[in-house]
Amino acid sequence: MVGFALLIVASTVAYVVLRPSPGDQPQLTLGGAQAADDTALGASGYTYQRSTSPDRTEIIDSTGEPVAIMTDGARTVQMYGPSRTFEEPQNTASKVESKYWVRLAPRPYHAGAEKEEWFTDWLSAARHDRSPDVLAIAMEYIEGAPVKKDNQGQQYSGDASFGPLDPLDPDGRAEKSDFYDYLGLTWTFLDGKAVVPEPDRLLALDCSGYLRMVYGHRLDFPLLGTNTPGEGLPRRAYAMAEFGPGVQLMPNSGHRARGLDRLLPGDLLFFNAGPVVDGHIEHSGIYLGIDDSGHHRFISSRAVADGPTMGDTGGESILDGAGYWAERWRTARRI
Template identity: 60%
Template sequence: MHRGLTGVVVIALLAGGVAGCQRGEGPAAPAAAPAQDFVSAPPVEELEFERVSDPPRTLVVDSAGKTLAVFTDKARTVRLTGPSRTLAEETHTAATVTTDAWIRLAPRPWKKGEEGQTWVRPWLEEALADRSPDALAIAMEYVEGGKRDASFGPLSNTDPDGRAERSDFYDYLGIDWEFPDGKNERPDPDHIRSLDCSGFLRMVYGYRMGYPLRGTNTPGTGLPRRAYAIAKFGPGAELMPNRGTQAREYERLNAGDLVFFNGGPVLNDHIEHMGMYLGVDSDGRHRFISSRTKADGPTLGDTGGDSLLDGSGHYGVRFRTARRI
């Protein structure tokens, strides 16, 4: 079960374009025109590495002081500066997110002094020039009107929200999957082309981008299956503690970070929902994308609750913690 292409998805590049092949399922997108070199091709050896805190991370800056990359201790996701683009989903919100953040995976987690390792400068040079879809572009492919449009899950007479969960990336794809931690899964035919909240992020970062995945909700290498487990002992860097109240440390967030929410009727520290932070939107609000029931799949829109971390809306008051994987 999947939704028709009734919405409009916009990923407009304000400078340059996105070219290259998709990773993962489906045919590659047509190649776009060559992108403008947004970094003016500074020799990588001329870039400076600066340490900052809260969270501990290393900034890569050019001779003019412009930050070109952010490597965070314990995390593989890297925030790169690239052509500005606008993310939009007109069916579910008038708000848009314009960002120059491009989110990619480094080959291993960062740590203080890692810039001295031989992999860093060659990888950085390639990543700064890369115009293939990054985490944000891949996530937008699954919203309503996207080329890989996903449902949240089939209709359910027993689920309190009216749609069944338990839709992981292998359900969407309709393929068997064997996880390194020993869990073997077969897709549920009723969940084909469906992704629940954690399944959506496992599709983006795991199946599409190659981040290790776990089949269980136990500590270990890779992303666990459910949101509460990813928040509690998932990989990467916890950006703010879960105090059981609304998290407000928005300045610590980068696009691509995983954000977690208390979803139950009682406001406490229990995590039942997750999404991906996109950035500050056209209204000056902190917007995220997640897969949920009332919008029937991945959305950055406001159907069934504003997709905002700040304020007094449904998700804002339930925002608890964030993690950079």
């Protein structure tokens, strides 16, 4: 049973976490969660509602409360849980209050998977999981975020730069900083590509490197070292948008995307940010949800802000209205 509500404030991020009593604490592993025998809930009493655009299933419990949303072809699951508030007051007055906890199921969902053991086992554990999810992890790299290290002293989160200064770049900072650059670790990817970090990119994440840090390194979504189709997340934003894993939520017509109502927190967003206004993708981010002013807000790593931000440095971080990023938004993908 739930013991008490604890408010955690880490840097500028505030969110509420419900801690189970010690005797009821489930044993959890992100991505392939397994529940202890005495905490398994099973799927009895649930109602499953199918919807389209995109094809998905919503789980409703026996009291009529929503439990989760699963999208066909995607591992991302939007769980309903205690409300949290995400904010970055040094860069925006806007806040996002969210009841969604964005998790990764161990495999892509398909219609009817809610009847299969792999999914029911995962769901029963995920409902109790209050460890950092996609949204909380995304906030661990904003300006002023505290440093976190593992037991070996390796820093894995904390305030990230976009990249080293570059007088030749129009925005003043160089791209091509991936998660392994932030970590300062050599890496070999599933597709066999081996990479070595560049010292001047330590603690830096460009826009797609940031997505790969959150979903890949932190939550174990497979990553590719190249920009080719495959089961993992490619290196660059254009490749993620064009043939990345999961489900494309709307076509890239070369013009401003339509379909805000299709978005859910945790979706990947893709933008045209080059000198030519067309369908080419040069920027990516993560959808956070609707802020306290009613705007659709996202977070991304950008050069002008020198790192990840949900703020308005280098353009308002919203998809509606007539701002730079709203006009340059082209498509979205749920992985």
